[in-house]
Amino acid sequence: MAEEKRRYFATPIDVKHGIIDLTHGAGGRATAQLISQVFARAFSNEILEEGHDGAFLPEIHGTPVVSCDAHVIRPLFFPGGDIGSLAVAGTVNDVAMCGAKPLYIAACFVIEEGFPIADLDRIVQSMGRTAREAGVKIVTGDTKVVEKGHGDGLYITTTGIGEVLPGIRVSGRLARPGDRVIISGSMGDHGMAIMSEREGLSFGSGIQSDSAPLNALVEEICRAAPHVHVLRDPTRGGLATTLNEIASQSCVGIMLDEASIPVHEDVAQACEFLGLDPLYVANEGKLIAIVPEEEAAACLKAMRAAPHGEESAIVGTVTAEDPGYVQMTTLMGGVRMVDWLNADQLPRIC
Known part of the structure; x- marks a missing residue:
């Protein structure tokens, strides 16, 4: 059998110099x-x-x-990650935001003819490393090759499977007046990393994507705040849009404190330069936890001690007033509405 396998693969793929052609998708x-x-x-x-x-x-x-997801990011490689690490981290996080432990991933690849095998190998290796970091297994998948000009390099679709953590029930419908809104770190890093790489812009020290699997952080939250009401990752549409979704689903108001929301200085400067609001810029390694007031302090402490949660902060309160609306106390002491995102600020960011 070993000899038969050696004959079958007599000519190894040239990973360093080869390219994908239609025979790689022919079966x-x-x-x-x-x-x-x-x-x-x-x-x-x-x-x-x-x-x-x-x-x-x-x-x-x-x-x-x-959970299922499709990953169509451009560029495929960016500061802090690539489409492969993003695909795994994003899938892990979608399962984790259900209050669940991610276990398995299925992954499908649509590859454009002419795509460098070295780039594919680099992306696949990145997926493997991120899966091992998250403690999940990639257990099945599929590969298709499309003609040149029909695939934009590479698309990856994923399905994640997990199981709910014991005693945990979270939902966008469960936010209650008095709850505290906690975020796990600075806003806007991923979206601005993609924009700076895509447009060839340089903003000081260089902005890195925050793409990361957050399942270990979720488990710490659930231990410290067993009555956690809502878990969400503010990806497309950013913090503002995600909180509007929650306010609408739970029929509550949310009041944010602008001074408490962490935004890295280089991200803030880049957003100002481009006329963007960091509250609407995508994140891929941050989460929102809405927890009862009496569990907020313990939750915040646990988050700050966990990987990917060092910059966690309480940024707002759930209220009974103005249900369905998100508002914010500004740095100037006034109050403004924080509305839904009305257009796609940064297309193709995940």
């Missing part, structure tokens, strides 16, 4: 070589190595959670 030897020498090498685990078209998963004991 024959080239496809098998791509799977074996690029994908399987990065994602190796006992479930994937069974070699089925799907995955036989161990029994899940908690309430199952499923």
Whole structure:
């Protein structure tokens, strides 16, 4: 069998100089070589190595959670990450925001003819590293190759599977007056990192994407604040749009304190230069936790002690007044509305 396998893969893929062609998506030897020498090498685990078209998963004991996502970011590589690490972190976070422990990921790749195999390998290796950091397994997937000019390099779609943490129930409908609004760090890093790379702009020290898996942080939140009401990651539309969604779903008001919202200086300067509001700029490694007042201090302490939560801050309060609206006390002492995002400030950022 070993000798037969060696003959089957007699000519290895040229990862360093090769490019993707249509035979890599045709289901024959080239496809098998791509799977074996690029994908399987990065994602190796006992479930994937069974070699089925799907995955036989161990029994899940908690309430199952499923999330799916499509990743179409441009550029594919950016300061602080790439489409591969983003795909895994984003999927992990979507499951975690359900108050769940992410366990498995399925990933599908749509690759454009002519795409450098070295870039694909780099992206796939990045996915593997991020999956290991998050403690999840990539267990199944699919690869398609489209003609040159029809794929913009690479698209990745993912499905995440997990189980709800014991005793946890979160929902956008559960915010209650008196709850505190906590965010896990500075706003706008990811969106501005993408914009600066895309447009060739330089803002001082260089802005890095915050893309990261947040499931370990969520587990710390749930231990410190077992009655946490809402968990969300403020991705497209940023903090402002996500809080408007929650206010609408829960029929409550939310009052923010502008002075308490962390924004890195280089991000603030970049937003000012481009005429953007950091409250509407996307994040990929930050979360919002809305918790009862009596659990807020313990939750904040736990978040600040956890990876990816060092800059956590209480930034607002849920109110019974003006249900469905988000407002903010400004640095000048006034109050202004924080409305929904009305247009796409930064397209193709995730």
